Amino acid sequence: MTxxxxxxxxxxxxxxxxxxxxxxxxQVIPFYRWGWLNALERSGSIAPEQGWQPLHxxxxxxxxxxxxxxxxxxxxxxxxxxxxxxxxxLASTLGLRYYPKLLGMSPVSPVLGYRFYVRxxxxxxxxxxxxxxxxxxxxxxxxxxxxxxxxxxxxxxxxAESAGCAAWLNQQSLWNRGDHCHFDDYxxxxxxxxxxxxxxxxxxxxxxxxxVTPLTGEQLDRELMQRMYCFYEQHCSRWGPWGSKYxxxxxxxxxxxxxxxxxxxxxxHRGDPRQPVAMSMCVHDTRRLWGRYWGSQEEIDCLHFEVCxxxxxxxxxxxxxxxxxxxxxxxxxxxxxxxARPHASLHRWYEPQMDxxxxxWLAKVNGLMLEEIEAINAELPFKADVPELSL
Numbered sequence: 468m469t470x471x472x473x474x475x476x477x478x479x480x481x482x483x484x485x486x487x488x489x490x491x492x493x494q495v496i497p498f499y500r501w502g503w504l505n506a507l508e509r510s511g512s513i514a515p516e517q518g519w520q521p522l523h524x525x526x527x528x529x530x531x532x533x534x535x536x537x538x539x540x541x542x543x544x545x546x547x548x549x550x551x552x553x554x555x556x557l558a559s560t561l562g563l564r565y566y567p568k569l570l571g572m573s574p575v576s577p578v579l580g581y582r583f584y585v586r587x588x589x590x591x592x593x594x595x596x597x598x599x600x601x602x603x604x605x606x607x608x609x610x611x612x613x614x615x616x617x618x619x620x621x622x623x624x625x626x627a628e629s630a631g632c633a634a635w636l637n638q639q640s641l642w643n644r645g646d647h648c649h650f651d652d653y654x655x656x657x658x659x660x661x662x663x664x665x666x667x668x669x670x671x672x673x674x675x676x677x678x679v680t681p682l683t684g685e686q687l688d689r690e691l692m693q694r695m696y697c698f699y700e701q702h703c704s705r706w707g708p709w710g711s712k713y714x715x716x717x718x719x720x721x722x723x724x725x726x727x728x729x730x731x732x733x734x735x736h737r738g739d740p741r742q743p744v745a746m747s748m749c750v751h752d753t754r755r756l757w758g759r760y761w762g763s764q765e766e767i768d769c770l771h772f773e774v775c776x777x778x779x780x781x782x783x784x785x786x787x788x789x790x791x792x793x794x795x796x797x798x799x800x801x802x803x804x805x806x807a808r809p810h811a812s813l814h815r816w817y818e819p820q821m822d823x824x825x826x827x828w829l830a831k832v833n834g835l836m837l838e839e840i841e842a843i844n845a846e847l848p849f850k851a852d853v854p855e856l857s858l
Contacts, residue, residue, distance in 0.1 A: 469529050471594075473601040476523045479504045479537075486532050490584040497750050498573035498757075499537065499580065502725045510717030513574045517713075518542040522569070524598060524605075534585040534594040536602070540611075541570045546713050548577035548795040549617050549637055549812045554825065563612055563818055569602065571616040575713040577795040578757055579639065579810055581616050582623035592626055599630045599815075606817050616813040624811055632813035633826050636836045638843075640805035642780060642791040643852065650781045653804060661802060661848040668769035669777055672735070675767045679778040680740040683731040691741060692723040695732055698746050698762025714760075726750075733778045735763070735770060747774040756783045758793040776803050806851045807843040809836065 476482055479501060487501040497503055507513040508521055520540040525532040543566065544551055558565035572581050583598050585591045602614050616627060628634060647653050654662050672679070682691065696719040703712035722730050729752065735745040745763035749756050761775050776793060783791045793800055801807065816822040837856045844853040 471526045471528055471533070471597065473597075474525050474527055475605070476521070476525060478508055478521055479523060480508070482523065482525060482532060482535065487535070490532060490535050490586060492584075492587075494752075495584075496578065496580045496752060496755070497726065497729045498576045498578050499584075502721075504537065504573070506718050506721035506725070507574055507714075510715045510721060512714045512718045513539070518545065519574055520567075524601060526594060526597060526601075533589050534583060534598060536583045536598050537571060537573070537581075538602075539570045539572075539574065540567045542567050545711065546575040547572065547617060549615075549635075551615070554613070557821060557824065558612060561818070561821055563821060564610070565612055567611060569606060569611055569614040571614070572618055576757075576759075577618060577639070578792065579618045580620050581618050582620040583626075592629075595623075595626045596630050599627070599632075603815070603817070606815075612817055612821070614815045619811055619813055621811070624813065627813050632815055633822075633829055634811045634813055634833065635829055636809045636811055636833045638807050638836065638840050639795070639810050640793055640797070640800040641808050642783075642793070642804045643806070644784055644787070644789055644791075645852070647784050650777075650784060653780060653784065656804070656851075657849040665777070665803070668772050671769040672767065672773045675770070676737050677735045677744060677767070677770070677773075678737075678740075679733055679735050679774055681731050681733055681778065681782045682740060684728050687723060687727040687730060687732065689720055689723040691732060692719040692730075694743065695719055695746055695748050695760070695762075698743075698764075699748075699760045700762075701764070702760070702762035731756075731779075731782065733774045733782075735774050745770055745774055747779070749779055751786075751788065754789045756786075756788050756791040758791070772799075772803065776800070780804065801843060801846075802848055804849060806847065806853055807840045808854050809840055809856065 484501040491499055513519040513521065518541060522538045522540045524536040524538055526534040555565040583595050585594050606614055654665060693716065696716045700712060729750055731749050731751060733747045734740040734743040736743045744765050747761035748759050750759055756779060758775055758779060763770055779791060793805060816825060841856060
């Protein structure tokens with residue numbers, strides 16, 4: 468058998484799309500498809516000058532890749548939503564350079580599912596170990612302090628941990644459809660007080676004369692995605708330097724060209740859905756819905772809840788999706804049907820003292836995180852199947 472050769476790629480375009488597709492498979496979530504990652508790069512949203520240097524690692528046999536690790540060299544910690552500032556402060560205390568760091572995730576998308584992708588006819592455990600060994604060698608050669616895999620696929624996590632990665636638990640929010648067939652089924656799961664609150668919030672939007680319409684597939688075009696970009700840009704600008712605007716207009720335009728069947732816009736309007744007052748953007752596959760961005764040109768009571776939570780949940784029930792991940796942050800999600808769940812990021816540190824200190828810290832804080840999640844779910848105002856918690 469021809470020996471493997473490890474290659475580092477500074478753009479996903481260096482790996483032909485058909486090869487990437489053969490590695491990730493047809494069922495991969497949208498955020499790890501070649502077109503999505505390429506749109507981020509081509510639009511300039513993810514680029515060295517933005518602190519994101521694509522650095523994908525592939526194992527090649529002859530003229531085709533047999534495994535790939537989507538990776539980026541990061542000059543900061545923005546756009547990750549796993550907040551490692553305490554690690555950066557520890558590195559400074561120890562006199563170590565924290566940046567750049569090596570990062571595995573779908574950029575600016577806090578979406579569960581990161582893993583190495585290996586061809587079905589290859590040994591996944593073996594090639595995972597080969598990829599991690601190549602990562603270790605690269606980091607040590609270039610004096611990189613850490614490698615970090617965020618929002619990892621729970622099925623892949625044991626493979627990476629067996630290769631020596633340390634797990635750090637955080638939490639995310641998730642709505643599960645269960646046996647709901649109608650929005651009223653969702654409402655009936657709440658206690659009486661919160662059910663009244665949700666009805667009141669939806670009525671506030673209706674009283675403002677607004678209707679929310681989902682637009683997807685052939686209903687989407689370049690003009691509508693440009694409108695979505697304007698809402699996104701406007702919303703980010705409201706928060707000034709904390710606005711976290713990462714994406715350029717070209718990315719949204721690329722979605723109009725290649726991802727219409729996996730993007731849904733929730734348009735809040737007073738007439739034509741193509742003339743929205745506010746809009747949210749979600750991404751979906753055949754089973755799952757992910758909330759991403761929103762914006763509004765008017766301040767309307769409860770509008771955010773409607774276009775970002777209630778309308779997407781109603782649409783997800785109609786489409787019979789299994790679950791809805793509304794995105795990072797926001798304790799207010801808990802009162803609207805979302806359960807707290809743990810997610811793991813995996814880390815490697817290449818300086819022994821820092822590695823030892825953080826691993827000892829993780830042994831304590833991971834247990835505390837599970838206790839926090841359990842406490843949150845104990846106070847939910849609705850019936851829910853809460854997750855079984857374990858390290």
